[in-house]
Amino acid sequence: MRKLPLRRVATLLLPLLLGAALAQTFGRPQYGSFSVVIVAIFAALLWRTPQSSMRARAKRGALMGLLFGLGWFAGGLWWLYISMAVYGGMAAPLAASAVVLFSAYLALYPLLAGALAAALAPPATSRPWHAARGVGAALAFAGAWTLAEVLRGTVFTGFPWLALGYAQVGNPLAGYAPILGMYGVDFAAALTAALLAALTQVSLRGAALAAGLLIILAVAGQQLANVRWTHPTGPQFTVALLQGDVPQGEKFRPERLAPTLSLYGNWLTTLRADLIVTPETGVPVLPEDLPPSYLHTIATALRSHHAQALLGIPLTRGANQYTNSVLGIGAAAPYRYDKAHLVPFGEFIPYGFHWFVRLMHIPLGDFARGTFHQPSFAVDGARVAPTICYEDLFGEQLAQRFRNPAHAPNVIANLTNLAWFGDTIVIPQHLEIARMRSLEFQLPTIRATNTGATAIIAANGRVQAMLPPFTVGVLTGHVQAYAGLTPFAWAASQFGYAPIVLVCLLALGVAIALARTRAR
Structure with a gap:
């Protein structure tokens, strides 16, 4: 009887700690690649639910996304307290509460991402996922994650600080920045994380496919970093x-x-x-x-x-x-x-x-x-x-x-x-x-x-x-x-956020199509 509460506490505590760990990778480019690993662990936890109901999976994913977001933003934006309490003259308890409430608001976006990604993923079973379902789940995670990040960066004037793409400035995924901007890097990082997580869920054939896609993502990013779109x-x-x-x-x-x-x-x-x-x-x-x-x-x-x-x-x-x-x-x-x-x-x-x-x-x-x-x-x-x-x-x-x-x-x-x-x-x-x-x-x-x-x-x-x-x-x-x-400068100047939103919607559409095809 005692094991259930402890397991429940661990289930709630782990995403919170993962979010806090993710926050520590920002401003430290040498650790940027660890941000992808941390998000991969979060994705793997998100998929560890046996419920066959999409609604049940979405509910669990929303809770995990909320906890992950609280750790992420409170752990990375705590310095807002200084501006309010030290220089703004606000009472310390009120300033601390303001940081927590703001972090809770920002956590609504990973909540949305977690709910959508979990709902579109297959239920966890003792048997491995088929390759198509694994790829679909990875695309759903990347699309949901990045779409939520775009919303966080635009709603109520936006607050994109600590976006996952920023942590990648020192690794090959930064090569996607001139093509689709920071959110394109964000999508590549989320997809990389999801493919890493899929390695623990899919069959041997699926693992080979996921590994191949991971190599393509990294090599393409490195090659794109060498392409010069501007000149002295x-x-x-x-x-x-x-x-x-x-x-x-x-x-x-x-x-x-x-x-x-x-x-x-x-x-x-x-x-x-x-x-x-x-x-x-x-x-x-x-x-x-x-x-x-x-x-x-x-x-x-x-x-x-x-x-x-x-x-x-x-x-x-x-x-x-x-x-x-x-x-x-x-x-x-x-x-x-x-x-x-x-x-x-x-x-x-x-x-x-x-x-x-x-x-x-x-x-x-x-x-x-x-x-x-x-x-x-x-x-x-x-x-x-x-x-x-x-x-x-x-x-x-x-x-x-x-x-x-x-x-x-x-x-x-x-x-x-x-x-x-x-x-x-x-x-x-x-x-x-x-x-x-x-x-x-x-x-x-x-x-x-x-x-x-x-x-x-x-x-x-x-x-x-x-x-x-x-x-x-x-x-x-x-x-x-x-x-x-750069392609990003041209596309964003003409269409704003539309190109990256389209990428996210296409990823979600492909994920849904793969899930339906496999279900038949």
């Missing part, structure tokens, strides 16, 4: 990426403003580089609150050095509207970029949640949005596309700037401030995301951050140079602009 254009230009390491607790204090302005003002007026980039809100106040000659002095010095700068600064638009923006300084024509994809609660307040934001003390918490079609900043003939912090998670939205190939970006420039989250895994997690954007578009990415990771990323997604996090310094280097469109 124009001469290299020099960059200076600024990392001020201004503590978040001090950044908006009046007594800290003068040292911050002096630090960045000195860099901007004395450094010699074709392009100088500050972090997000490197200048943390509106232009009208600056010393009268501050921006003019910087612009004059830049022009005398034949240099230009991208300056992170809040701006106004109309009456009582603020924008999280980038100013282009030193160019002949004025340039401004307004952040298009804002952070819920941090930069805009969702309807009905003003009471929640009032519990925190974050300045400028409700910004106006920019558009997804803003022009790039011209530097020595190269088009540099700014993104601000969180919005570089959305490759399909960045792809909108590639709709007109004649004006497509040649370099991506990300301005970020992660000081809200302290010295945590969030910094390498975000670097991993930036590397994926370079892989998708086969363009170099330059990152100027307040606390890290300030880096130069090559068009092949590799980090060429990086400053140590939480140091004050300047990262200098040469950047080669690239021209051309």
Whole structure:
């Protein structure tokens, strides 16, 4: 009688622990392949149900997906607590509850994936699955998993942080990024995991087929990584990426403003580089609150050095509207970029949640949005596309700037401030995301951050140079602009998320067809 409760506890605890283990693979590219193994174990557990009823299998799969998701997101996004409790002034119990509730919301998506994948898989029996049923179950898992990930990345403005595809930047599956973007890598990783899990379920013939498909996936990914869709254009230009390491607790204090302005003002007026980039809100106040000659002095010095700068600064638009923006300084024509994809609660307040934001003390918490079609900043003939912090998670939205190939970006420039989250895994997690954007578009990415990771990323997604996090310094280097469109850049610019959704639906359709054929 005692064995049943213990077995039940183990059944509930194992997916939770697997999700927590998956969370630890993000921001650690050397362990990215382990993420596939962990998801494979989850898939194998998902299929270990003997119920013949699809409804019963879906119910069990939903519970396992929910528990897996809770471990995954709570284990990988715990640093959100720091922004709310330490810097937002929220009571610790309320901040911790907010992280748990947010993780529970995000876990609804693996819940959906688990329910669908389990429902479409055959019941577990003492006899091995036929090869066709094994392949069908693997396709159903990959399609359901990736479709749920796309939903998580789009519903309520989306939150694709910790998507499985990001953990693959250091392995052969990253080769699918220029073809179908991060979600294409996500699908390849989920399919790989499901085929690994199928090895424990299928017949000898099925195992041989699954092994063959695994080899094809890995080899194809490696070969695709060697295909160049973009090419160098124009001469290299020099960059200076600024990392001020201004503590978040001090950044908006009046007594800290003068040292911050002096630090960045000195860099901007004395450094010699074709392009100088500050972090997000490197200048943390509106232009009208600056010393009268501050921006003019910087612009004059830049022009005398034949240099230009991208300056992170809040701006106004109309009456009582603020924008999280980038100013282009030193160019002949004025340039401004307004952040298009804002952070819920941090930069805009969702309807009905003003009471929640009032519990925190974050300045400028409700910004106006920019558009997804803003022009790039011209530097020595190269088009540099700014993104601000969180919005570089959305490759399909960045792809909108590639709709007109004649004006497509040649370099991506990300301005970020992660000081809200302290010295945590969030910094390498975000670097991993930036590397994926370079892989998708086969363009170099330059990152100027307040606390890290300030880096130069090559068009092949590799980090060429990086400053140590939480140091004050300047990262200098040469950047080669690239021209051309990857298949992902073209398809996403024209059709958004439709191509990867179609892939998922086709996988689910084939899975259903295989199941019906075998049933007959």
